[in-house]
Amino acid sequence: MSDYIVAFESAYGSTKQYAESLAQRLGVDALNFEQACAELAANPTAAIVVLSFVHGPSHPGAKFITDTDLSGHRVALCTVGMTLDDVVQKKDGAARSLGNKADDVTRFYLPGRLNYSELSTAHRTTMWTIVNMLKAKPLKNDNDKMMINTFDTDVDRVDESRLDAVEEWARGL
Template structure:
């Protein structure tokens, strides 16, 4: 046992790519949320790093953390890494992960990782949702940089995955074991 639990949920693969890379760095294996819940009980004091995509208001990683009881989290340091396409400045300013975590936000370190959005791989429902969002943004009179990026990259495969962004997460996890 490495003392680290790397839990993830992935829709199109970029979150899994991050989770697998981080788990390798930490000497463990990335697991799904169900296995992570079991591992939390089996590894008291393990550092938990949760990675999940963010799709609009949906943030499965935050839901996983908020669904864990205080006793399940007792003794564990926790981080949430959200993977998405929003520009860094916009995501940090909005901090949707803190809102989604509610009262647990103060005990969860949060990281943002840029993801991948390949329109060529989207489900019809997701593609239709993106078309609607982009058309609403086009009608918006005052567009910010993130709005412009979404409009400009619509129907284009965009890969912003940057595994070097895991350096900060790895450092946090390793420093969390020192205390």
């Protein structure tokens, strides 16, 4: 029985990298969501850290939290994405995705990796469409400019030191 559960879903690998690193720090295994559900029953008071990518409105981690009975657990959600820190914190899209569970979930945002060379055709087409819409905007913010400037470029902003705050939360520090 462990004091911690690290659950994740990853599309291209940066979320998995964060999950495995955090799990190693906490002395547990990183689990996919199905495995985590089984672990929740075995550890009814473990702190759970859910790590997930976000692609537009799709946030598998928030869905896992809203669809799962996590009563008795302290819960944190780590959203991994490419949006600039100040923008993602201000918008706090994870709170909207969590709905009425938002007040019970501590939220962290972690910078990810977007390798255009590894994108599926559908994801690449979506990004092309978004970037072209951003180019047409008359007033662009810093996040818009970043998306335009990094289009079709492999960008790795993963920073495992950002897990320090998540680890502190998990350990109750």
